[in-house]
Amino acid sequence: MFKSIKLYFRLKSLASKLRKQKKELDFTNNLKYNTNVIIIDVKLPEYDKDSGSRRLTEIIKLLAKNNIGVFLLADFKEYRFTTDYVEYFKDLGVVVYEPGVDKHGKLITKNEFIKQVLPFTDFVWLHRPEIFAKYYPIVKKNKPTVKVFFDMVDFHYLRFKRESELAKDLSIMKKADKFLKLELENCKKADKVIVISDVEKETLKEFYDEDSKVVSIGNIHQYIENENPVSFEKRKDLLFIGGFDHKPNVDAVNYLADEIMTLLWKSNPEISISIIGSNPPESIIKLNSDKFRIVGYVEEVSSYFLNSRIFVAPLRYGAGIKGKIGQSLEFGLPLVTTNIGAEGFNFQENSNIIVGNSTEEIVKNILLLYQNEEVWSKVSADSKKVIEPFSTYETEQKVLSLIK
Incomplete structure (x- = not known):
């Protein structure tokens, strides 16, 4: 209850601030593409900091290259959007959710953003298990016919299981089992399940037998041709x-x-x-x-x-x-x-x-x-x-x- 009251006043304060800044947004203005996808992750992809973000950024670039519009939503608190990453993705032609107010002065929350852009959306790409669990009901409630993908990023159950075995810590194994339950529930609901490697696809088969729904999309890597490479002798460490x-x-x-x-x-x-x-x-x-x-x-x-x-x-x-x-x-x-x-x-x-x-x-x-x-x-x-x-x-x- 206390958290809800705090959130209410925070959003109210933010809306007031945005009205003063006259930051009025319409995320459906100037839509350029016939096919559009909403991508939701825990954060805006920090392509220069971690592998998962780099992978998702490259996928977004491929979508843009093929004239597929991208609506990008980060599951951050509204006040954490002062970042250079917003401008980076905007420069790629991505419609990025930022806090703003509509023409009536009402704050556009993350859920309102989803409602606003869903009518123009053909697919929803939910990145990581907790994100799928949180946003799948919201998406389906507002557009039951939209196709929803579950991008596992990695098989979290497997990662925590291995950590438990290394640390010999049963409490981590309990966390692994919770993730397994969550990931399998997500798999059942999703129209497509995206795994990061064929190895994880095979491991998932032990628990989930709808193989036709599972697609392997790994990291994107391109060999860098170097005309003047540094020689073996000149390298060190x-x-x-x-x-x-x-x-x-x-x-x-x-x-x-x-x-x-x-x-x-x-x-x-x-x-x-x-x-x-x-x-x-x-x-x-x-x-x-x-x-x-x-x-x-x-x-x-x-x-x-x-x-x-x-x-x-x-x-x-x-x-x-x-x-x-x-x-x-x-x-x-x-x-x-x-x-x-x-x-x-x-x-x-x-x-x-x-x-x-x-x-x-x-x-x-x-x-x-x-x-x-x-x-x-x-x-x-x-x-x-x-x-x-x-x-x-x-x-x-x-x-x-x-x-x-």
């Missing part, structure tokens, strides 16, 4: 990248600090590592040293990929396709990861060089790639064929098969 709002990345960096680098330095104490990622917690910042550099958020990461000798991603739990792995492959930067990090990628004959499932194996693989130019060059050259299934063209065909 290791690189890790990953947003720290995602717990598996926090665990991976702690694993690097506590075990992997400690063992690696016994063989080669000169190797250092750079850790890039938004929102590092204090526990990660405290790890910073000359040889274990906590860089934090970097707007343009290319120079790190182009000058490091090896990318390292020792993920011990998680689910889905890992964007950091694909990003390393885009630059042809040889990498070392675990079976969790490698899921969804076919490294073929290089698997035993890239994938290690113990601290000793990971360190052995790092040293091999770090010291052997011939092996390094082959793994680098093979990156292009590894990410071919994640090319823009391949993903575009899958997205269009849903929409058209």
